Amino acid sequence: MPIRFRKRQSFGPLKLNYTQSGLSSWSIKIGPWSWNSRTKKNSVDLPGPLSWRQR
Numbered sequence: 001m002p003i004r005f006r007k008r009q010s011f012g013p014l015k016l017n018y019t020q021s022g023l024s025s026w027s028i029k030i031g032p033w034s035w036n037s038r039t040k041k042n043s044v045d046l047p048g049p050l051s052w053r054q055r
Helices: none
Strands: 006-011 014-019 022-030 033-036 041-045 051-054
Touching: none
Parallel strands: none
Antiparallel strands: 006 014, 014 022, 022 033, 033 041, 041 051
């Protein structure tokens, strides 16, 4: 099984994800709302065990 390089850096609400080939994706989370550049998903954390997602 090969060894993989992964690193994550945080700059406030912005998170950068790196792999061996460079920047792989980034995400931002402000309050209950978040967005991911790789999957292009919006999500909102709702009260309790609920959440909402949109592609």
